[in-house]
Amino acid sequence: MITDEMLRQLRKVITSSARVLTDKADLVSYSYDASFGSYIPDLVLQPISAEEVSGVVKAANHWKVPIYPRGRGTSLSGGPLPVHGGIVLDCSQWNQKLIIDSDDTVAIVSPGVITAEIDHAASKHGLMYPPDPSSAHVSTIGGNLAENAGGPRGLxxxxxxxxxxxxxxxxxxxxIIxxxxxxxxxxxxxxxxKLIVGSEGTLGVITEATLKLIPRPQAAQTMMVIFDDIVDAGKAISSVLTSGLLPSKMEIMDQSSIVAVEAYEPIGLPLDVDAIILIEMDGHPIAIGDECEQVKKVCLAVGAKEVIIAADDESASRLWKARKLVSPAIVRKKPTKISEDATIPRSKIPEMFKRLKEIKEKYDIDLVVFGHAGDGNLHPNIITDKRDREEMRRVEKAVEEIFATAxxxxxxxxxxxxxxxxKTPFMEMELGEAGLDMMKRIKLVWDPNNIMNPGKIFPESKDQRLVLIND
Amino acid sequence: MITDEMLRQLRKVITSSARVLTDKADLVSYSYDASFGSYIPDLVLQPISAEEVSGVVKAANHWKVPIYPRGRGTSLSGGPLPVHGGIVLDCSQWNQKLIIDSDDTVAIVSPGVITAEIDHAASKHGLMYPPDPSSAHVSTIGGNLAENAGGPRGLxxxxxxxxxxxxxxxxxxxxIIxxxxxxxxxxxxxxxxKLIVGSEGTLGVITEATLKLIPRPQAAQTMMVIFDDIVDAGKAISSVLTSGLLPSKMEIMDQSSIVAVEAYEPIGLPLDVDAIILIEMDGHPIAIGDECEQVKKVCLAVGAKEVIIAADDESASRLWKARKLVSPAIVRKKPTKISEDATIPRSKIPEMFKRLKEIKEKYDIDLVVFGHAGDGNLHPNIITDKRDREEMRRVEKAVEEIFATAxxxxxxxxxxxxxxxxKTPFMEMELGEAGLDMMKRIKLVWDPNNIMNPGKIFPESKDQRLVLIND
Structure with missing residues (x-):
């Protein structure tokens, strides 16, 4: 797809040969991300300026060759996969700019900066960059912007x-705009x-971002709320959030998650319970103690079995470590993990848990549920083995049913x-034909040759189905 | 522009004749808003369902007749003005739906609901709808959505x-999507x-919105910070916001605003000062007292003359009343007020004040400055008399220079x-040709016949200029 003549021209745009990758071994390492499927690109370029990106994109648009912007490849949905071949634009080397302007309380960053480093830099000025996806220490801000990444603090x-x-x-x-x-x-x-953030690289390449920073909260306190019935946990979430309290984090772990974590590394979580919620309150040091007491009271009133307020920072860290260990813990059983993020209105959390249990039984699959309960953003995870084709077919059906349920x-x-x-096959189910059409119109008029990250967001045919494994 | 045949067809869509206005007297009352210029529409329709809007828009699109969605007409930028004739779609009667779902902490509203009523309804559930434009007690949520309204609590x-x-x-x-x-x-x-919110009615008619509500803060405290030099006020704003404190409001009034308010209604503001900042802290009752003390310390350290913490709710209300009185107070001198909202990065507030002073002297105009200092969203207001054509020409030039300076x-x-x-003539100055073109593409592909609120956002000719008065 990339001719010698094209390559010659692209080398004039990106003159450093170290940033033009053509070796098969290099190309292979850009063929996958943290989701499913593997597609080898024809060429990988590592731009470090908007002018370089502009030059590459102009040429690619002229030749009608696809371009796939990419950060560190931690996408769980296939965002950077080069599904139709062409050029991967690896922006992970472009981490030179990270300016904190404390007067304007903004950060100016180039796309390859690691997300967690922004918050770290901001903290030196008493400021905070709140978004904290689990991948924050690995993923780049460019990828976070393209996918509109979330995280626990989203609540x-x-x-x-x-x-x-x-x-x-x-x-x-x-x-360049x-x-x-x-x-x-x-x-x-x-x-x-806000149109471009979350457009998954289909509307252009982000070459710089100005990010808002906020004053860093002065203190935080963590608590664990234990439930004998996950339905009560759902009720507790609503009750807390309508009592004038706004936790900074509110994460749920179901029994399977708890058991998996304790088997992986004993943290001291209670095993004989249906669910736990981890809550963090942050803000003024003299207020949060009182706020934790209020949260405790509210949770106990709606049926919590026990509420444990972390005695010190170390205990708090241990609880949050438990939450972080869920992902590594659950893949010990089987090697393939399908991490979903179907999201529901908060009030539907108990119903969603019921439905997920039914789906688990119906398709006889290993299903673990945890996630950002406070905002209804659950992470049902299916644990399987992609070499087991029969099971994978059942898994595909289960995933489809999870989407439909949400x-x-x-x-x-x-x-x-x-x-x-x-998830492209399910877009019309959520948006309707006219809603999807209005999105397609924007894509078409911005990218008439469909070169920017093709194959993402929009279904490419009417009968496209969910496929988790390349045949 | 509206033929008898068209009217007949539209009456089939909106069957209640009370909601189809054709009388000249009625039409005239839809010819203006809170900005400049007056344009009489051919017809006013008052829909109360998405189906009615759909029917009207389909017909208008077929005939290529312009449509202008409108709330209560409080726009300061000409948003609802029927500049090319056609149909005004008055959504102000469509206030039937205002549902608070406290479990999901959302409000579902029809477009004609008065903005302040949403927050009022939310407050009964311990919740808050924060946006508080000055017009909140008059304006509709539909208009707020179309214009992406702000307010003091925006900070x-x-x-x-x-x-x-x-x-x-x-x-x-x-x-209907x-x-x-x-x-x-x-x-x-x-x-x-987020594309449609703030698109000023040029991409469609909003017929229902689901709004996020948040826990209502339990307490608030107000303080007045007095400065002998407005440049110090600018510094104080940055210092407070980088000291781990986030006020809920931070409003500035310059000397002219203070003098005008005291002449209008004596509140007890200090007259011999260069500027005051009103600050509100909200949150946990035991935290805000301490936070106010911290704000006080920070302000005094950067040169504040005095910091007065309101002793009780009544004193606090009086201070906020002063801020609200600025607009009515300043129009006592001359009848025409041009309220600008050119916004700058926070660190540039002192420089902007200097420049505004220069512009005031250069064009010999009455210029008062107040506004949302915490986020750099100043409101330079020019007080003039639109019948004085010579002065209006100077005012037009001054406004142009304010835009260019911002x-x-x-x-x-x-x-x-x-x-x-x-502000259409200045769009390219801010966005550049390519940036503006990417916006125009969306408009074109969504509204190929340019019937939705034409004449707004985009300049209609290359040589368009700022004109504050119809000739």
Missing amino acids: KYGVTKDYVLGLEVVTPEGE KTGGRTIKNVTGYDLT IQLGGTLSGEHGIGTM | KYGVTKDYVLGLEVVTPEGE KTGGRTIKNVTGYDLT IQLGGTLSGEHGIGTM
């Missing part, structure tokens, strides 16, 4: 999109910033992982 | 857009919700009022 502080004030973007035709700016408020024309309960296909390649 | 809580989870929208071709949903997190495809300082044309008819 109180919102997701990536809520912190983007402005972008520099290379359009699918290679023009600026969207938004450096001010908190901006209503000058259409909000292209939509039926007034929820959405994806809360924070994105549509990518995996 | 801590964000603007209208930050609270919209989902919309029902009638597209410019009359299709749903965007977003009822969940806090949603990354299913492009964010049409952009030069890294700011934006509009922080919360919108572009409307007034």
Whole structure:
């Protein structure tokens, strides 16, 4: 797909040969992400300036060769997969710019900066960059922006999109544009910033971002709430959030998650319970103690078995470690993990748990549920083995049913992982024909040659189905 | 423009003749808003269902007749003005739906609901709808959504857009679509919700919205910080916001504003000062007292003359009343008020004050400055008399220079009022040709016949200029 003549021209745009990868071994390492499927690109380029991206995109648009922007490849939905061959634009080397402007309380970053480093840099100025996806220590801000990454702190502080004030973007035709700016408020024309954040690289390449920072909370306290019935846990979440309290995190773990974690590394979680909720309150040091007591009272009133307030930072860290260990713990049983993020209105959490249990039994699969309970963003995880084709077919059906259930309960296909390649067949089910059409129109008019990350978000045929394994 | 045959067909869509206004007297009352210019529509319709809107829009699209959605007409930028004649779609009668779902902490509203009523209804459930534009007791949520209205609480809580989870929208071709949903997190495809909020009615008619509510803060405290030099006020704002404190409001009034208010109604503001900042802290009752003390310390350290913490709710209310009185107070001198909302990065507040002073002297105009200092969203107001044509020409030049200055300082044309008819000539100055073109493409592909609120946001000719008075 990439001719010698094309390569010659691209080498004029990216003159450092170290940043033009053509070796088969290199290409293979860009063929996958943290989701499913493997597709080898024809070429990998590592740009470090908007001008380089512009040059590459203009050429690719002229030749009608697909381009796939990529960060560190931690996508759980197939965002950076080069499904139709062509050029992977690896922005992970482009980490040179990380400026904290404490007067304007903003960060200016290049796309390859590791997400956690932004918050770390902000903390030195008493500021915070709140979005905290589990991958924050590995993933790049460019990928976070493309996918609109979430995380536990989303409950109180919102997701990536809520912190983007402005972008520099290379359009699918290679023009460099600026969207938004450096001010908190901006209503000058259409909000292209929030259109591009979360558009999964299909509307352009983000080459710089201006991020909003907020004052860093002065203290935090963690508590574990134990339930004999997961339905009560659902009720407790609503009760806390309508009692004038806003936790910074509110994460649920079902019994299977707890058992898996304790088997993996004994943390001291109670094993004979149906679910636990981990809650973090943050804010003013003299307020949070009182707020934790209020949370405790509310939880006990709706049927919590026990509420344990972490005695010190060490105990708190241990509890949050338990939450982080769920993913590594559950893959010990079988090697393949399908991490879903179907999201439902908060009030439907108990119903969703019931339905997930039915799906688990119906398809005889290993299903573990944990996630960001406070905002209804559950992570049903299916543990399987992709070499077991018979089981994988059942898993595919179960995943389809999870999506359908979420939509039926007034929820959405994806809360924070994105549509990518995996969920395209279900878009019309959620959006309707006219709703999907309005999205397609934007894609078409911005990217007439369909070169920017093709095969993502939009179904490519009417009869496309969920396929977790390449045949 | 509206033929008898068209009217006959539209009466089949909106069967109640009380909601089809054709009398000249009625039409005239829809010819203006709170900005400049007057344009009489051919017809006013008052829909109360998405089906009615769909029927009207389909017909208008077929005939290529312009449609202008309108709430209560409080727009300061000309948003609802029927500049090319046609049909005004008055949604202010459509206030039937205001549902608070406290389990999901959302409100579901029809477009004609008065904004303040949403927060009032939420407060009964311990919840809050934070956006608080000055017009909140008059304006409709539909208008707030179209313009992405802000307000003082924007500093801590964000603007209208930050609270919209989902919309029902009638597209410019009359299709009813749903965007977003009822969940806090949603990354299913492009964010049409945030594209439509703030698009000033140019991409469709909002027929229902699902709004996010948050726990209502339990207490609030107000303080007045007095400065002998407005530059110190600018410094104080940055210092407070980088000291781990996040006020819920932070409003500035310059000397002219203070003098005008005291002349209008004696509140007891200090007259011999250069500026005051009003600050509100909200949150946990035992924390805010301490936080106010911290704010006080920070302000005094950077040169505040005095810090007065309101002793009780009554004193606090009096201070906020002073802020609200600025607008009525300043129009006593001359009848015409041009309220601008050019917004700058916070660090540029002192520089902006200097520049505004220069502009005031250069064009010999009455210029008063107040506004949302915490987020750089100042409101330079020019007080004039539109019958004085010579002065109005000077005012037009001064306004142009305010826009250019804001952009030069890294700011934006509009922080919360919108572009409307007034600021279209300056769009390219801020966005560049390519940036503006990407917005135009969306408009074109969504509304090929340009019937949805034409003449707004986009300049209609290359040589369009700012005109505050119809000749």
